Amino acid sequence: MSKYRIEIRAQSGLRSVVQISWLCGLLLSIWSWKVDVITYQLLLQILGSLMIIGFGGFWLVTHRHAQRPLTFLLSESGKLTQMPDSGIQWQVSSDSKLVGPFVYLQAHDRFNHQQRMTNWLAKDQFIETDFRRLCRVICRCQRANNMNPV
Structure with missing residues (x-):
């Protein structure tokens, strides 16, 4: 993977x-x-x-002051790990949405499912290839959830 x-x-x-x-x-x-x-x-x-x-x-x-960019490692299965390692591993949720040039990213803690991370992200916050990868992973997670309903 x-x-x-x-x-x-x-x-x-x-x-x-x-x-x-x-x-x-x-x-x-x-x-x-x-x-x-x-x-x-x-x-x-x-x-x-x-x-x-x-x-x-x-x-x-x-909210316009310069902040350091957030860096994540993203696997094809939807696993997110913040760099430098924050100790929390996130899983992209099937509730994430793609809305034109925006992404509603929803992820939960992989182990206890208690913590949630939700964020509206715009296309211009990413490099083009990173945005497409994230969109592909979200679509893959949504398809996986539709095949295996809870």
């Missing part, structure tokens, strides 16, 4: 675009209210907008 070294970069342009779009949607929903439905509506809309902009800006700034 071969193992691949997968590197996940911390920063993602796609993820930032989705987050900014989400914030714009929230702002639009606040400003699409009918006029004068609530007393002090304009004040509430301004305060809500400032809170969304403040929280969103804080979130984007604090």
Whole structure:
């Protein structure tokens, strides 16, 4: 069974675009209210907008700082081992999803199944070959689960 070294970069342009779009949607929903439905509506809309902009800006700034990339060893059977060795070996779950340029990675501890790791990852956080390998492994784990239902 071969193992691949997968590197996940911390920063993602796609993820930032989705987050900014989400914030714009929230702002639009606040400003699409009918006029004068609530007393002090304009004040509430301004305060809500400032809170969304403040929280969103804080979130984007604090999560954009450079972090070291995460490095894993990934086997074809879905076994993940973090490098340098953290002591926990993860198994890619069949609940992981492929959604366009995003991967919802869900893994559980191979031994006690108590700990779970869930993460939304964007395609631009990977090297192209690493992204394809991860997608192949997720599809393989999903097929294996469909053949052997619990």
